[in-house]
Amino acid sequence: MHTMSFQEFESSALAQGFDEVLERVWEPGQVVDTHTHPFAVKALVVRGEMWLTEGEQTRRLAPGDRFELDFAAPHGERYGSEGATYWVARRNTKPN
Template identity: 70%
Template sequence: MPKTFETFKSVALAEGFDEVLERVWAPDTVLEEHTHPFAVKAKVVQGEMWLTVGGETQHLKPGDLFELEHGAPHSERYGPEGATYWVARLN
Protein backbone atom coordinates (compact mmCIF):
# COMPACT_ATOMS: atom_id res chain seq x y z
CA MET A 1 0.00 0.00 0.00
CA PRO A 2 1.59 3.34 -1.05
CA LYS A 3 2.82 5.43 1.89
CA THR A 4 3.38 8.73 0.08
CA PHE A 5 1.23 10.73 -2.31
CA GLU A 6 3.89 10.51 -5.02
CA THR A 7 3.99 6.71 -4.76
CA PHE A 8 0.17 6.51 -4.77
CA LYS A 9 0.13 8.73 -7.86
CA SER A 10 2.79 6.70 -9.69
CA VAL A 11 1.00 3.41 -8.99
CA ALA A 12 -2.41 4.83 -9.99
CA LEU A 13 -1.12 6.25 -13.27
CA ALA A 14 0.58 2.91 -14.04
CA GLU A 15 -2.78 1.20 -13.40
CA GLY A 16 -4.40 3.41 -16.05
CA PHE A 17 -5.98 6.16 -13.96
CA ASP A 18 -5.66 9.56 -15.65
CA GLU A 19 -6.05 12.03 -12.77
CA VAL A 20 -4.66 11.85 -9.22
CA LEU A 21 -5.23 14.43 -6.50
CA GLU A 22 -5.56 15.04 -2.78
CA ARG A 23 -9.01 15.92 -1.44
CA VAL A 24 -9.41 17.66 1.92
CA TRP A 25 -12.87 17.76 3.51
CA ALA A 26 -14.02 20.08 6.30
CA PRO A 27 -15.28 18.66 9.61
CA ASP A 28 -18.80 17.24 9.63
CA THR A 29 -19.34 17.69 5.88
CA VAL A 30 -22.26 15.65 4.51
CA LEU A 31 -22.75 14.94 0.81
CA GLU A 32 -26.15 13.48 -0.03
CA GLU A 33 -26.40 10.74 -2.63
CA HIS A 34 -24.72 11.68 -5.90
CA THR A 35 -22.69 10.18 -8.74
CA HIS A 36 -19.46 10.99 -10.57
CA PRO A 37 -18.66 10.72 -14.30
CA PHE A 38 -15.47 8.80 -13.46
CA ALA A 39 -14.30 5.69 -11.59
CA VAL A 40 -12.46 6.20 -8.28
CA LYS A 41 -9.77 4.47 -6.26
CA ALA A 42 -8.83 6.29 -3.04
CA LYS A 43 -6.85 5.98 0.17
CA VAL A 44 -7.87 7.77 3.38
CA VAL A 45 -4.80 9.41 4.92
CA GLN A 46 -6.25 11.57 7.72
CA GLY A 47 -9.49 11.80 9.70
CA GLU A 48 -12.44 9.53 9.07
CA MET A 49 -15.41 9.22 6.76
CA TRP A 50 -18.47 7.10 6.11
CA LEU A 51 -19.18 6.03 2.55
CA THR A 52 -22.57 4.55 1.66
CA VAL A 53 -23.00 2.62 -1.59
CA GLY A 54 -26.01 0.43 -2.36
CA GLY A 55 -27.32 0.71 1.20
CA GLU A 56 -24.02 -0.52 2.69
CA THR A 57 -22.01 1.93 4.82
CA GLN A 58 -18.25 1.66 5.33
CA HIS A 59 -16.47 3.51 8.14
CA LEU A 60 -13.10 4.47 6.66
CA LYS A 61 -10.01 5.54 8.62
CA PRO A 62 -6.39 6.32 7.70
CA GLY A 63 -4.90 3.52 5.63
CA ASP A 64 -8.26 2.31 4.32
CA LEU A 65 -8.87 2.08 0.58
CA PHE A 66 -12.14 2.42 -1.29
CA GLU A 67 -13.25 2.20 -4.91
CA LEU A 68 -16.29 3.46 -6.78
CA GLU A 69 -17.38 2.50 -10.26
CA HIS A 70 -18.20 5.18 -12.83
CA GLY A 71 -21.70 6.53 -12.08
CA ALA A 72 -22.16 4.60 -8.80
CA PRO A 73 -24.72 6.38 -6.56
CA HIS A 74 -23.18 7.04 -3.14
CA SER A 75 -23.22 9.41 -0.17
CA GLU A 76 -20.38 10.64 2.03
CA ARG A 77 -20.12 11.88 5.60
CA TYR A 78 -16.95 13.21 7.19
CA GLY A 79 -15.98 13.06 10.87
CA PRO A 80 -15.48 15.84 13.43
CA GLU A 81 -11.89 16.36 12.25
CA GLY A 82 -12.78 16.22 8.56
CA ALA A 83 -10.83 13.89 6.30
CA THR A 84 -8.14 13.84 3.67
CA TYR A 85 -7.81 11.21 0.99
CA TRP A 86 -5.72 10.63 -2.10
CA VAL A 87 -7.91 9.84 -5.09
CA ALA A 88 -7.21 8.43 -8.52
CA ARG A 89 -9.86 9.01 -11.17
CA LEU A 90 -10.49 7.26 -14.46
CA ASN A 91 -12.41 9.66 -16.69
Protein backbone atom coordinates in the same frame (compact mmCIF):
# COMPACT_ATOMS: atom_id res chain seq x y z
CA MET B 1 5.08 -0.39 8.66
CA HIS B 2 5.69 1.35 5.33
CA THR B 3 3.68 4.49 4.73
CA MET B 4 3.01 5.32 1.10
CA SER B 5 3.78 8.85 -0.11
CA PHE B 6 1.47 10.79 -2.38
CA GLN B 7 4.05 10.44 -5.16
CA GLU B 8 4.05 6.64 -4.78
CA PHE B 9 0.25 6.55 -4.80
CA GLU B 10 0.17 8.78 -7.89
CA SER B 11 2.80 6.76 -9.79
CA SER B 12 1.01 3.50 -9.04
CA ALA B 13 -2.39 4.86 -10.08
CA LEU B 14 -1.10 6.34 -13.34
CA ALA B 15 0.63 3.03 -14.13
CA GLN B 16 -2.76 1.31 -13.61
CA GLY B 17 -4.37 3.53 -16.24
CA PHE B 18 -5.94 6.25 -14.08
CA ASP B 19 -6.00 9.69 -15.72
CA GLU B 20 -5.45 12.00 -12.76
CA VAL B 21 -4.60 11.88 -9.06
CA LEU B 22 -5.74 14.48 -6.51
CA GLU B 23 -5.70 15.16 -2.81
CA ARG B 24 -9.20 15.88 -1.45
CA VAL B 25 -9.56 17.65 1.90
CA TRP B 26 -12.98 17.68 3.59
CA GLU B 27 -14.19 19.90 6.41
CA PRO B 28 -15.28 18.48 9.79
CA GLY B 29 -18.84 17.19 9.77
CA GLN B 30 -19.38 17.77 6.06
CA VAL B 31 -22.12 15.66 4.47
CA VAL B 32 -22.37 14.98 0.74
CA ASP B 33 -25.74 13.47 -0.19
CA THR B 34 -26.05 10.63 -2.69
CA HIS B 35 -24.49 11.56 -6.03
CA THR B 36 -22.49 10.10 -8.93
CA HIS B 37 -19.32 11.04 -10.79
CA PRO B 38 -18.46 10.72 -14.49
CA PHE B 39 -15.34 8.74 -13.53
CA ALA B 40 -14.24 5.67 -11.57
CA VAL B 41 -12.18 6.18 -8.41
CA LYS B 42 -9.60 4.41 -6.32
CA ALA B 43 -8.77 6.20 -3.08
CA LEU B 44 -6.67 6.00 0.08
CA VAL B 45 -7.73 7.76 3.30
CA VAL B 46 -4.72 9.51 4.84
CA ARG B 47 -6.24 11.64 7.64
CA GLY B 48 -9.42 11.75 9.72
CA GLU B 49 -12.42 9.51 9.20
CA MET B 50 -15.34 9.25 6.85
CA TRP B 51 -18.39 7.13 6.17
CA LEU B 52 -19.07 6.02 2.60
CA THR B 53 -22.57 4.83 1.75
CA GLU B 54 -23.27 2.71 -1.33
CA GLY B 55 -26.85 1.50 -1.55
CA GLU B 56 -27.83 0.20 1.89
CA GLN B 57 -24.23 -0.36 3.04
CA THR B 58 -22.23 2.24 4.98
CA ARG B 59 -18.54 1.74 5.73
CA ARG B 60 -16.40 3.69 8.19
CA LEU B 61 -13.02 4.52 6.69
CA ALA B 62 -9.93 5.69 8.61
CA PRO B 63 -6.28 6.35 7.66
CA GLY B 64 -4.88 3.43 5.69
CA ASP B 65 -8.29 2.32 4.42
CA ARG B 66 -8.95 2.22 0.69
CA PHE B 67 -12.11 2.42 -1.36
CA GLU B 68 -13.07 2.11 -4.99
CA LEU B 69 -16.14 3.30 -6.88
CA ASP B 70 -17.19 2.31 -10.37
CA PHE B 71 -17.98 4.87 -13.05
CA ALA B 72 -21.23 6.69 -12.11
CA ALA B 73 -21.75 4.60 -8.93
CA PRO B 74 -24.30 6.29 -6.62
CA HIS B 75 -22.80 7.02 -3.19
CA GLY B 76 -22.94 9.40 -0.25
CA GLU B 77 -20.22 10.66 2.08
CA ARG B 78 -20.06 11.92 5.65
CA TYR B 79 -16.90 13.24 7.31
CA GLY B 80 -15.89 12.96 10.97
CA SER B 81 -15.31 15.61 13.62
CA GLU B 82 -11.76 16.24 12.35
CA GLY B 83 -12.69 16.18 8.68
CA ALA B 84 -10.78 13.88 6.38
CA THR B 85 -8.20 13.82 3.63
CA TYR B 86 -7.87 11.19 0.96
CA TRP B 87 -5.85 10.71 -2.19
CA VAL B 88 -7.97 9.79 -5.15
CA ALA B 89 -7.14 8.46 -8.59
CA ARG B 90 -9.75 9.10 -11.28
CA ARG B 91 -10.35 7.14 -14.46
CA ASN B 92 -12.39 9.43 -16.71
CA THR B 93 -13.09 6.97 -19.50
CA LYS B 94 -16.49 5.28 -19.37
CA PRO B 95 -16.12 1.49 -19.57
CA ASN B 96 -17.38 -0.24 -22.72
